[in-house]
Amino acid sequence: MDAKEILLSHLRETIDLTPEEESIVCDTYIEMHLKKKEVLLFAGEISNHMRFIAAGSLRAYHMDEEAKEHIVQFGIEGWWVNDLYSYLTETPAKQFVQAIEPSIVLQIHRDTLNQLYEKVPAIERFYRLKFEKAYVALQDRTINSMSKSAEERYLEFRSKYRSIEQRVPQYMIASYLGITPEFLSALRKKIK
Amino acid sequence: MDAKEILLSHLRETIDLTPEEESIVCDTYIEMHLKKKEVLLFAGEISNHMRFIAAGSLRAYHMDEEAKEHIVQFGIEGWWVNDLYSYLTETPAKQFVQAIEPSIVLQIHRDTLNQLYEKVPAIERFYRLKFEKAYVALQDRTINSMSKSAEERYLEFRSKYRSIEQRVPQYMIASYLGITPEFLSALRKKIK
DNA sequence: CCCATTTCTTAAGACACCTTAAGATTAAAA
DNA sequence: TTTTAATCTTAAGGTGTCTTAAGAAATGGG
Known part of the structure; x- marks a missing residue:
């Protein structure tokens, strides 16, 4: 198409x-x-x-x-x-x-x-x-x-935009969420 | 009028x-x-x-x-x-x-x-x-x-909305800025 | 004018998130 | 494939902002 x-x-x-x-x-x-x-x-x-x-x-x-x-x-x-x-x-x-x-x-x-x-x-x-x-x-x-913490924002982002999460670098997701890539990395480790 | x-x-x-x-x-x-x-x-x-x-x-x-x-x-x-x-x-x-x-x-x-x-x-x-x-x-x-710290946000608010700052309670301004009233109070003390 | 309520301040300890720096992975280029 | 660049992780220490609790100051209602 x-x-x-x-x-x-x-x-x-x-x-x-x-x-x-x-x-x-x-x-x-x-x-x-x-x-x-x-x-x-x-x-x-x-x-x-x-x-x-x-x-x-x-x-x-x-x-x-x-x-x-x-x-x-x-x-x-x-x-x-x-x-x-x-x-x-x-x-x-x-x-x-x-x-x-x-x-x-x-x-x-x-x-x-x-x-x-x-x-x-x-x-x-x-x-x-x-x-x-x-x-x-x-x-x-x-x-x-x-009104939400970085962790809550990340979890919401993940469920709402799964397709995006899989395609863009993590440091960009961190930027979107308003946190540093290092902190996002730490969050991911904690969640898993 | x-x-x-x-x-x-x-x-x-x-x-x-x-x-x-x-x-x-x-x-x-x-x-x-x-x-x-x-x-x-x-x-x-x-x-x-x-x-x-x-x-x-x-x-x-x-x-x-x-x-x-x-x-x-x-x-x-x-x-x-x-x-x-x-x-x-x-x-x-x-x-x-x-x-x-x-x-x-x-x-x-x-x-x-x-x-x-x-x-x-x-x-x-x-x-x-x-x-x-x-x-x-x-x-x-x-x-x-x-992209700005609470202090920067407050200073901008003050210069942009002076008339509002003088009319509404400070705890509401804190709420608008996304911080606690206690922290706004501390900021104000520091700035003055 | 006085009492009750609302608003503001102070201070100590806690936590979320950042900075820096370095190393480990992964992807892209040669 | 080898090299280089891009991306991700780890960890230590620092800062910004919050929480709690209490008291002080201002405001409003009766």
Whole structure:
């Protein structure tokens, strides 16, 4: 199944599209092939695209003043990944978006997407729901990190994202959980 | 200035409304007068209203399994406060919304708002921008709590929300920052 | 104005998590 | 395969933040 088919079947889970609409959609997204570690978006740039992962895995991470990386979001095939902050407000991104594995991403420019909204109204609804879900996921994450210990967070991560845990290096999971790789290693030993 | 005037001038900062539209708006929001500590939304209920603070101050907080409260958001006059998660997805709220001081809130039911979108299209734009800003604020908060010490977080809070710091009890600020009141007290002593 | 309640502070000991440094594994490149 | 780089683990000692308990200060109700 090629990348655009993957996108279409992803869209079909939420909205109905006519064959004509589907072909318009296919024509407007641009397919990008990324090498491992290739960066799609740099902090400081404005994020002008919505990005769908057709294959592979990516991460969005923030770099603090001490150059330490903090992973905000993982993404695997079938997910969207972005610095939504930057995309929505057209201000410089605070996050990098980078491929973890070799990946295929379908992306669409904000201007193109706004035009697409008029041609294919269901797409607007699709993205409105996406933005809502993104908010929900972020809120869950915020509340979670406020009220749970590292061990609880790790156990939840493992049961919720088993497929991710098996594919990304452990030090990245530690970064996502907000702990050091050494401490995660100690936790794993203790749990087992 | 009465509560609805405060709402109108708040709306005027972002969108243009004709006098007729303004009077429609005034007729659709319902004014509520809250006592100190009165709860507007309970966790477990579905949040069916968007809520604008015309006077006073409120907090949205999450209660964990050990019955500890974690403040997710403060709001003062001119702000909106809600469990957006619940409002947007029509699922049970994870947060309580409660008045800190005696307050006046203007609220509108989801169904009424959806009708209002059709009568006054600028309102839809207003809320779309609100939701975006809410996301941005939440993302800032998440990144912040991931990469900064409690002391840094407190100093930032103080410079960003001086007006709030002077009005709400310190133990609530501690809760917002994710630390204990005792530790905040120690921090303050150290800083001064 | 006084009593009750709420809020803030102090201090000692405990624990979660970090830092550093080094070695052990595993994966990638040559 | 051999070498190099990336990733994971171990361990000792340190720091940030919490817990508990108690008292002090401020605030609000009668």
